[in-house]
Amino acid sequence: MDGLVVQGEIGSHIFTLRGKEVMLDRDLAELYGVETKRVNEAVRNNQDKFLEDFYFELTDKEFEDLRSKNSTAKFSKTRVNPKVFTEQGVYMLATILKSKIASEVTVSIIRNFAKLREFSKHYNALAKKIMEVERKSDKQYKELYKALEELINESKIVEGKTIGFIKT
Numbered sequence: 001m002d003g004l005v006v007q008g009e010i011g012s013h014i015f016t017l018r019g020k021e022v023m024l025d026r027d028l029a030e031l032y033g034v035e036t037k038r039v040n041e042a043v044r045n046n047q048d049k050f051l052e053d054f055y056f057e058l059t060d061k062e063f064e065d066l067r068s069k070n071s072t073a074k075f076s077k078t079r080v081n082p083k084v085f086t087e088q089g090v091y092m093l094a095t096i097l098k099s100k101i102a103s104e105v106t107v108s109i110i111r112n113f114a115k116l117r118e119f120s121k122h123y124n125a126l127a128k129k130i131m132e133v134e135r136k137s138d139k140q141y142k143e144l145y146k147a148l149e150e151l152i153n154e155s156k157i158v159e160g161k162t163i164g165f166i167k168t
Contacts, residue, residue, distance in 0.1 A: 026078075
């Protein structure tokens with residue numbers, strides 16, 4: 001891999017699982033220019049550095065869901081459930097896989113995670129505003145509905161009476 005990794009390329013490898021943004025071991029290996037088994041080997045050899053909130057193995061159901069969302073060719077040779085790394089796990093992995101490529105890729109990954117956090121803040125603020133508008137609209141619609149209902153009920157009271165001028 002020559003030069004810095006394209007930001008969009010990394011962003012397409014970050015997804016949300018169990019409420020956390022994560023990256024697959026195989027995607028990290030590809031970006032770092034190593035085999036997936038080397039990434040997992042680094043974790044096995046440094047278990048004290050990889051806390052449970054740094055990485056985890058996918059459950060069978062999560063792996064099946066992942067397979068169904070991606071082309072099955074991607075995972076056809078995969079015999080064990082992949083591991084996924086959180087942002088902290090990616091940083092820790094970078095300290096173990098010491099290479100020029102690992103350093104460049106880690107910088108790009110850090111920037112992508114930061115962009116995701118920034119986007120998330122704006123998205124959450126926008127979602128709150130939309131909910132506020134919906135609540136206000138619901139209240140206004142309820143008031144309007146109540147007023148219309150009252151008008152309909154009042155018109156039923158005068159239904160039998162003639163309205164207008166009577167010729168004499």
